[in-house]
Amino acid sequence: xxxxxxxxxxxxxxxxxxxxxxxxxxxxxxxxxxxxxxxxxxxxxxxxxxxxxxxxxxxxxxxxxxxxxxxxxxxxxxxxxxxxxxxxxxxxxxxxxxxxxxxxxxxxxxxxxxxxxxxxxxxxxxxxxxxxxxxxxxxxxxxxxxxxxxxxxxxxxxxxxxxxxxxxxxxxxxxxxxxxxxxxxxxxxxxxxxxxxxxxxxxxxxxxxxxxxxxxxxxxxxxxxxxxxxxxxxxxxxxxxxxxxxxxxxxxxxxxxxxxxxxxxxxxxxxxxxxxxxxxxxxxxxxxxxxxxxxxxxxxxxxxxxxxxxxxx
Amino acid sequence: xxxxxxxxxxxxxxxxxxxxxxxxxxxxxxxxxxxxxxxxxxxxxxxxxxxxxxxxxxxxxxxxxxxxxxxxxxxxxxxxxxxxxxxxxxxxxxxxxxxxxxxxxxxxxxxxxxxxxxxxxxxxxxxxxxxxxxxxxxxxxxxxxxxxxxxxxxxxxxxxxxxxxxxxxxxxxxxxxxxxxxxxxxxxxxxxxxxxxxxxxxxxxxxxxxxxxxxxxxxxxxxxxxxxxxxxxxxxxxxxxxxxxxxxxxxxxxxxxxxxxxxxxxxxxxxxxxx
Numbered sequence: 001x002x003x004x005x006x007x008x009x010x011x012x013x014x015x016x017x018x019x020x021x022x023x024x025x026x027x028x029x030x031x032x033x034x035x036x037x038x039x040x041x042x043x044x045x046x047x048x049x050x051x052x053x054x055x056x057x058x059x060x061x062x063x064x065x066x067x068x069x070x071x072x073x074x075x076x077x078x079x080x081x082x083x084x085x086x087x088x089x090x091x092x093x094x095x096x097x098x099x100x101x102x103x104x105x106x107x108x109x110x111x112x113x114x115x116x117x118x119x120x121x122x123x124x125x126x127x128x129x130x131x132x133x134x135x136x137x138x139x140x141x142x143x144x145x146x147x148x149x150x151x152x153x154x155x156x157x158x159x160x161x162x163x164x165x166x167x168x169x170x171x172x173x174x175x176x177x178x179x180x181x182x183x184x185x186x187x188x189x190x191x192x193x194x195x196x197x198x199x200x201x202x203x204x205x206x207x208x209x210x211x212x213x214x215x216x217x218x219x220x221x222x223x224x225x226x227x228x229x230x231x232x233x234x235x236x237x238x239x240x241x242x243x244x245x246x247x248x249x250x251x252x253x254x255x256x257x258x259x260x261x262x263x264x265x266x267x268x269x270x271x272x273x274x275x276x277x278x279x280x281x282x283x284x285x286x287x288x289x290x291x292x293x294x295x296x297x298x299x300x301x302x303x304x305x306x307x308x309x310x311x312x313x
Numbered sequence: 314x315x316x317x318x319x320x321x322x323x324x325x326x327x328x329x330x331x332x333x334x335x336x337x338x339x340x341x342x343x344x345x346x347x348x349x350x351x352x353x354x355x356x357x358x359x360x361x362x363x364x365x366x367x368x369x370x371x372x373x374x375x376x377x378x379x380x381x382x383x384x385x386x387x388x389x390x391x392x393x394x395x396x397x398x399x400x401x402x403x404x405x406x407x408x409x410x411x412x413x414x415x416x417x418x419x420x421x422x423x424x425x426x427x428x429x430x431x432x433x434x435x436x437x438x439x440x441x442x443x444x445x446x447x448x449x450x451x452x453x454x455x456x457x458x459x460x461x462x463x464x465x466x467x468x469x470x471x472x473x474x475x476x477x478x479x480x481x482x483x484x485x486x487x488x489x490x491x492x493x494x495x496x497x498x499x500x501x502x503x504x505x506x507x508x509x510x511x512x513x514x515x516x517x518x519x520x521x522x523x524x525x526x527x528x529x530x531x532x533x534x535x536x537x538x539x540x541x542x543x544x545x546x547x548x549x550x551x552x553x554x555x556x557x558x559x560x561x562x563x564x565x566x567x568x569x570x571x572x573x574x575x576x577x578x579x580x581x582x583x584x585x586x587x588x
Contacts, residue, residue: 204410207378213398214427222427226414306414308455 042076049073074275082276100263100284107247107259108288110175114182115243119236121183122190130198131216147188151246155181155253174256182246186239193235197228229306236299240292248285260284322390324479324511325352325375330384332370344370346536354478357505357512359522359529361570367537368515369483375513376404376481388479400428402479403472407487409464411456417443417467418452424474442470445504462493473508480512487517498524502553523566524557531573541573
């Protein structure tokens with residue numbers, strides 16, 4: 001964040017106007033660059049299939065470049081065509097598109113629950129660490145350590161512990177285990193980002209709040225939280241991506257049916273005879289990720305005011 | 314002088330105050346050593362001295378942003394801490410320190426909002442202050458759309474928001490260019506005349522100190538001490554204006570402060586309290 005006191009002598013109205021123009025010019029350009037990036041990736045894929053030998057490049061018995069056969073690397077149009085066909089040859093099969101979209105929605109829902117829980121826990125930890133120096137030294141190493149535990153190791157544990165939970169009408173279900181694991185990944189960037197953001201106000205601003213004789217909560221609400229937005233938004237985006245990845249991976253390791261993770265594993269088996277099939281759920285998971293990121297983008301739209309300091313004029 | 318007829322209670326009373334900062338491995342830095350100073354209500358006092366003379370430290374002690382190692386500080390007869398809690402002073406720093414996500418109006422309203430003033434009252438007071446500092450056309454602008462001088466004016470308006478009887482200013486014009494600086498000084502003189510608040514003003518600039526002050530406190534570093542206090546006979550705040558900078562008395566005071574600052578050779582005027 002640029003210090004608020006930085007001397008900027010540029011004429012006021014011209015500055016504001018040029019920023020407005022830059023945004024108008026910027027958005028289509030950003031979209032174009034994004035589209036070009038995707039296109040470049042597609043071209044690279046097809047180019048490799050075209051140029052590389054079908055059996056790959058093998059040097060002394062070691063495959064250094066992958067095989068480019070139709071089974072190993074199907075053409076993009078094969079993948080796309082496959083999405084529009086039914087899942088299986090049987091007459092009752094639903095279309096691949098429908099199956100993938102349903103699974104995507106399922107995973108998105110679980111990711112959302114995981115994200116909300118993760119963000120809540122992450123924020124709470126950050127607040128605790130900001131408030132008490134002791135809490136920071138006690139909690140922060142564990143927060144960092146928590147991310148070194150492999151997800152695969154965690155999933156069966158969570159499932160087993162969850163299965164033992166039962167009070168009243170409530171029973172722990174498998175999707176909750178998946179959401180919990182998603183939140184386990186999601187809380188990390190939030191707690192770190194929020195901690196950094198809450199500590200980001202200038203000493204100047206903190207002094208000012210002290211002069212105003214306001215307590216920690218008011219300082220939090222009026223100063224620390226608004227100042228942390230610039231750090232929080234990238235953390236929320238990262239958390240959204242982590243929640244999606246966490247859900248997909250946890251679905252697989254817990255064995256939850258109905259989600260995109262399960263489809264990926266299921267369809268991967270078909271790669272030998274139906275090379276386009278495994279790609280459909282992969283595209284589905286990308287879609288889930290994009291929707292999640294887009295949602296955070298929507299949040300940042302509402303919080304634009306709090307990022308003024310960062311906007312380069 | 315403006316101070317003569319006012320009641321005995323001091324705006325600020327600093328008595329034998331020392332501030333020692335503990336350094337690493339037992340090495341400590343004495344930022345202030347047995348400093349005593351009083352500021353009368355409505356009086357403008359500048360603290361001037363080279364870097365490290367403790368002038369900012371003294372201001373922070375008065376603002377209760379720091380506590381003295383020894384000695385006592387009273388603000389309007391209360392402890393500095395109580396005075397802070399009672400919001401007896403307004404403060405402005407070298408950096409304007411505006412919240413970037415609030416408009417000019419929002420920034421000026423901040424102290425009022427924090428202390429529970431009603432929305433209508435806040436708006437009214439903010440509009441008044443915005444007019445006072447001449448930013449009426451910029452009420453809805455954000456700090457990043459303002460020049461450094463404008464930001465500083467907003468900061469001053471904010472410090473005046475709750476009509477304090479004491480203003481603490483730590484080099485508020487330090488980051489401004491010379492032209493803006495002189496214009497801001499003229500405005501501050503006018504504002505002080507209108508609000509009749511006492512001011513403790515930290516600065517590096519000799520002409521600035523002389524132009525603004527009733528008294529100039531010259532400090533020396535290592536350890537921070539008050540070398541001398543110089544009364545400035547430039548008349549009442551309300552009568553001070555641009556022309557003052559051309560007057561002989563102004564130049565006379567400037568050169569006396571300069572002598573005191575470079576103070577190796579004590580001149581005849583040393584120690585004279587010409588109030």
